[in-house]
Amino acid sequence: MFDKILIANRGEIALRVIRAAREMGVKTVAVHSTADSDAMHVRMADEAICIGPAPGAQSYLNIAAVISACEITGAQAVHPGYGFLSENATFVQALEDHGITFIGPTAEHIRIMGDKITAKETMIKLGVPCVPGSDGGVPTLEEARRVSEEMGFPVIVKATAGGGGRGMKLARTAKDLDNAFGSARSEAKAAFGNDEVYIEKYLGTPRHIEVQVFGDGKGNAVHLGERDCSLQRRHQKVFEEAPGPAITPEMRAEIGATCAKAVADICYIGAGTIEFLWENGEFYFIEMNTRLQVEHPVTEAVFGVDLVREQIRVAAGLPMEFTQESLGEPQGHAIEVRLNAEKLPSFSPSPGRISQYHAPGGLGVRMDSALYDGYRIPPYYDSLIGKLIVHGRDRAEALARLDRALMEIIIDGVDTTIPLHRELVRNRDVIAGDYTIHWLEKWLEANL
Template identity: 80%
Template sequence: MFDKILIANRGEIALRVIRACREMGIQSVAVHSTADADAMHVRMADESVCIGPPAGTQSYLNMASIIAACEVTGAQAIHPGYGFLSENANFVQIIEDHGLTFIGPTAEHIRIMGDKITAKDTMIKLGVPCVPGSDGGVPDLATAKKLGEEMGYPVIIKATAGGGGKGMKVAETAEDMEKAFMTARAEGKANFGNDEVYIEKYLTTPRHIEIQVFGDGKGNAVHLGERDCSLQRRHQKVFEEAPGPCITPEERARIGKICADAMADINYIGAGTIEFLYENGEFYFIEMNTRLQVEHPVTESIFGVDLVREQIRVAEGLPMSFTQDDLEINGHSIEVRINAEKLPNFTPCPGKISQYHAPGGLGVRMDSALYDGYSIPPYYDSLIGKLIVHGRDRPEALARLARALGEIIIDGIDTSLPLFSALLAEDDILSGNYNIHWLEKWLEANMAEG
């Protein structure tokens, strides 16, 4: 059993891991930049270590400083949270080389799934349905144009090493291909140091459905249903729910078993999310995230499990505390991501919190590191909280979300909270009738950017 775990992250996800450690009787170590010296995760952890100046590259992405923090505190394992180094295979290898444990998948699995082409090839071999597309990288524009004609437009060009919507461009027609191809390559090079791209058929009205999987690294794996993450702005999720309002129990069982079997076949360990585009009853694999997702609380809500606790258990070599037969969906859950952003332009809005009040009551969970007087630094992602609600069914969850949005107080800065109150007035949201393009179109019509 681990005596002490270091959390290589900040904000609400660091607090989330600290809470799981505390319930398990494990000491926690927080790391922080100088800008985060007064952050809540630093206050809540049993120990804390400053690992560098404000810039993420010099602190939360500084592998040597994080390893050194483990050595000076005696931490035996590292939980990466999400973002930063959570999907960095080199970091995992360094951790293992120092005799420490990474609470997550192996470096090999992170490498496989971190490269979009290798991930797709692997999933095809494992029997996971994939979007029709190129066999590997596309070397030049001429090949791209030929593939576009063969697949039929529209198509999407994606950077092999891309993520977060960067390096993704749609070519609606043959005339669009040159600009889309060159832009995707340029963004891939600029953001990930890799200009290789591949091409896939572009689905016109899909939903974004992701399957939560979990493995013990010993050939056993389960799925914990799906999350619908279709409400996105610039490929960034803002509103997630589970179960998906459009997925039938039969579809869930079918795609869930495919995913769980695939993870069992490769001896996957820990939490992972297999993401699909879903259209006309068919699932098409797009990528796998080899880490805990931002939206994991909605899955925890409907299944009554602690995914972080399970991550720690299997990293210690213990079996999962549940089997597939133990996992039954209970009710409906919704999460909205609260960002420190000024609408309608979604401009980052760091600053000092003059008053903070978290909503409460039955079925309401607020994951945040905010407190009265806290100054949000300008150096990191603008996510400052996640509001999660749970109800016996979707209508009750929606009503609970509306009530909770009316209770929350975050003064001193602008936030994205007004967006969610506005969305709950829309019939398509109340009925669950939306796809991955819905929010962008709604924003264009109702909240035009200046």
């Protein structure tokens, strides 16, 4: 086991890793920008080191600075959290070159899954069901027209190197394709430095279902059920739950076994998430995230495991603590809502000083946040300031618990998305679990 690990992240996820490491008797090093010198993860770690100025590109994304921090502190491994360098193959390779362990998958697996076309080709070979689409990138508008007409409209044009909804444009008819193709390429070039795009069949009423997988890098892997993340705004998840309201035990067993076999076959190591669109009982692969997900706590709640602890253990060469048989079926129901420092209805960032903070509590309530009274939220990073997770014996109890917890929480001094979640938890469609990936944006249009 490692003696000391460095967490190459900030905020609630950095604090989450510190807590797991402390329970394991592993010392932690926090890195931070000048803007985060008073952050909670800096206070809670065993050591802290400043790696640059406020902008993320000059601090949390600075590979040389992170590696230097490892060498200065003697950290043997790096946990990347999510975002920043968590899916950067160059970073993983640089750590390996310096004899530092990356707590996550190999650089090769990150590269394969980081390219949407290569990922899809790989998954097809591994027997994972995929959305019908082009065979690789589509270089010209003429080719885009041919492919789209063959599969039939509507279609969606996607950036090969895309993510978070960027470089993704819908063409409902042939007339829409010219603009969608050009816009997707331009946006992809600006966001990712790569204007390659591909085309997929557009599904009209899908849910977003993702399967949590975990491998030991030696050909053994398990799945930990699914999460439904269909409530999204601009392709950003807002409300996540496990198990999925529309997924039967038979569906879970079948798609879970398919995903576990796929990651076992490539000797994947650590946590990963295979994301699907689900419609009319069919799963269609869209991408694999080679890291811990923001919504991992709902899986932990229904399976009674600590995924961060397991990440650290397998990275240190230890065997997985669970098997598919020991995991069994998900127990009860869990829901997570993302709390952002944003002003409604525009969802514009709302940085500032927290004048009062009170976390909700009680049975089945977990609050993952790095907030405290007097903390100043900096304007340089993602607006996520906390995750409220509840667990109940069934979905009805989880929703009731979430409703109660949302009424208890106090975050004063900045605007937040808490009022949105108070509305959603009492909405008839949400209570019934009757929604698709398009539901929230339509509701926001009508209600905010």
